[in-house]
Amino acid sequence: GQQLNQSPQSMFIQEGEDVSMNCTSSSIFNTWLWYKQDPGEGPVLLIALYKAGELTSNGRLTAQFGITRKDSFLNISASIPSDVGIYFCAGPGAGGTSYGKLTFGQGTILTVHP
Amino acid sequence: EAGVAQSPRYKIIEKRQSVAFWCNPISGHATLYWYQQILGQGPKLLIQFQNNGVVDDSQLPKDRFSAERLKGVDSTLKIQPAKLEDSAVYLCASSLIRGRAYEQYFGPGTRLTVT
Numbered sequence: 001g002q003q004l005n006q007s008p009q010s011m012f013i014q015e016g017e018d019v020s021m022n023c024t025s026s027s028i029f030n031t032w033l034w035y036k037q038d039p040g041e042g043p044v045l046l047i048a049l050y051k052a053g054e055l056t057s058n059g060r061l062t063a064q065f066g067i068t069r070k071d072s073f074l075n076i077s078a079s080i081p082s083d084v085g086i087y088f089c090a091g092p093g094a095g096g097t098s099y100g101k102l103t104f105g106q107g108t109i110l111t112v113h114p
Numbered sequence: 115e116a117g118v119a120q121s122p123r124y125k126i127i128e129k130r131q132s133v134a135f136w137c138n139p140i141s142g143h144a145t146l147y148w149y150q151q152i153l154g155q156g157p158k159l160l161i162q163f164q165n166n167g168v169v170d171d172s173q174l175p176k177d178r179f180s181a182e183r184l185k186g187v188d189s190t191l192k193i194q195p196a197k198l199e200d201s202a203v204y205l206c207a208s209s210l211i212r213g214r215a216y217e218q219y220f221g222p223g224t225r226l227t228v229t
């Protein structure tokens with residue numbers, strides 16, 4: 001089946017540092033999404049990307065849709081303690097499946113030390 | 115705008131018992147999803163509804179799991195009988211049909227523990 005691989009699996013950083021994480025797919029995607037999940041809560045959509053090469057920002061977060069269409073990147077600038085959580089990439093399911101069906105990566109766990 | 119509501123938030127049952135979860139999506143969202151999230155993993159889609167019809171249930175273990183969405187609004191997910199491996203967080207999400215269907219809004223989830 002379709003797989004999304006996120007890297008790194010976990011990160012431990014100091015407050016104020018910048019963060020970079022990525023996601024790769026075994027097949028071409030037309031859409032990439034990045035979600036954040038806080039403990040005990042459901043994932044929250046951060047950024048949606050719809051075009052290869054697209055670079056989109058949401059406050060201190062910036063995500064890019066890789067030009068190969070098999071990868072995406074998420075950057076967080078000047079991290080703060082509330083950035084702690086699990087970051088998931090997601091994309092459409094394998095071809096032939098329903099519109100709206102998402103496959104999620106395994107997540108990158110971010111810890112920010114004050 | 116109210117978000118996706120789910121209840122209960124937590125449930126502990128013994129194996130072979132049954133359990134049901136409830137979800138109320140964002141008003142106007144025609145598509146509703148149930149996901150299973152096992153600890154340490156990303157969410158995995160179980161079933162997708164569009165209005166009150168099933169669009170995709172290819173990953174739903176139909177021998178024990180069932181779901182319905184009466185009147186195209188609220189939905190319930192049932193497990194009967196539960197197994198130990200069903201311990202997970204069950205997430206409900208909703209989205210618009212067209213254009214932004216991948217932009218899904220999640221509820222807080224129900225954490226199920228099967229002992």
